[in-house]
Amino acid sequence: MTRPVSPLSESRVRTITARALREQRSGLVGWASGLVLFCLVMLAVYPTIHGNASFSDLINAYPEPLRKIFQLDDYTTGAGYLRTEVFSFVLPLLLTLFAVLWGSDLVAGEEERRTVDLLLAAPVSRARVVRDKWLSLLIGVTALAVAMEIILGVIGPLFELHVGWRGLSAAIVGSWLFALAFGTLGLAVGAATGRRGLARGVTTSLVLASYLVATLATLVSWLRPVRNLSLWQHTMGIDPLGTGFHVERLALVAVVTGLFLLWAIWAYDRRDLAT
């Protein structure tokens, strides 16, 4: 570029990524508050359950399938409690819902709100638009995941809840990657169709399918062969809290996420954009 962009320090919003984050600011704050509150409530309840034998008896009386679905083994220990109450579905699925809602809006929303003409009047390629928007998704989801890690890892011990950093980090990374994968898919469907609602619907359905296939496969034998198609299986289905990082499975999900992103770029670039 010839002339410098001076003095633009007046403007707080420069890049596409920065604007996407700025526009989602209240959403990010809201979701972060909700997730933090949820974790705090769960932590606050833990001391009454910790080491309480009557809870163990109660849970042992539950039917086997229920115990499997909600991963109720060693419920009264810190790791077991977190596995059931936080990581069996609530935290990963909430994080994913946030990623899907936002991801679906990132590219398609710009088209539905008709601001895409203004954006693409600037000398930026469509590939860059998709990439920069995805970067904001990456930053947002990562920020929420880091917040959860800090709350559970730092505040947890204050409520007598001790889990190793390794297991906790593995579970957080699993949730983060699962959310990021489907957030990226939402972005891609939105980029390919320009329709935010469609992207949200399709992607949310696939999230639930992914979760259900992996979870029910523990009970239903005929589902077992297909459960490896579920991203849930590779991120949360292998009990990261108890068994730690499964690098090759995480790498697989990361590759799938990358493919979603490439698809988004390819599909967005070849399409007529709506007014």
Add this chain to the structure above:
Amino acid sequence: MLQTAPQQSSAPTHEPVVRLEGVTKLYRGGGGVRDLTLTIDPGEIFGFLGPNGAGKTTTIRLLLDLIRPSQGSIHVFGLDVRRDSVAIRRRVGYLPGDLALYERLSARDVLGHLAHLRGDVTWTEVLDLADRLALDLQRPIRTLSRGNRQKVGIVAALMGRPDLLVLDEPTSGLDPLIQRQVHELLRAAAKEGRTVLLSSHILSEVAEVADRIGLIRAGALATVERVADLRQRAAHLIDVRYDHEPDREALLRLPGVQRCVVSGHEAHLEVAGDLRGAVGAIAASDMTDLSVREPTLEELFLAFYDHDPSR
């Protein structure tokens, strides 16, 4: 057609800034453009005129590579509009017809963001433009009136002094004073050798600034006219009233009469050049009333357009 007006600029050696050749883009629900061929030369202000839904916006969005033609080729600055889209847009300022802005940001942040993406904009330039258009940059977009939003869009299009300005209905929603400012900015841009393509559905507005006007109707370019030629053609209109039905053929034979429309007992004549022959002959005939006036630009343009056999 009455006359075949020269459609090319006097400097054919220049690569045209915009060149559309046989461009077709149709939509399922109707609309779009069909086999459109058009060139716009450096330094000219080209007015794109047509009713809503005629294909103006489609053509403009094709130029910006927001949509792709099903047939034909589009070049801007001699570059392919699809392959070199980013390089082209580096030199183009665009105001969308259906302007939407980032509601959650302030005008300043919207312009700062777009200026950053353009890369070659100085903030003083933005402030100058905002000042000329009386735009308050501090206010959030969602609190701005339609006219003020339009100003934000115009500043965004003009900043960075792009070589080609593509403005879709630029003055819609603006009060007349600001409209004049915008027209002045466009004239100044053309004077610097920059090129302007502006669309409108109002002829008088286009004619005020444009050098040439292209009329688009139902997706096809009906005619392209120099505004100067338009103004020269048929210098006067003569309205004559009779107490019987006038003889159209006889009127057409009068000196200088180019067109004659008869309706009831009235005849409307378009006369070029010296009026005396025609007026003298009519005055000597059995007419009951006679008036001579200068036609409005609308009448000239539409008169011309009426003769288009494709209509």
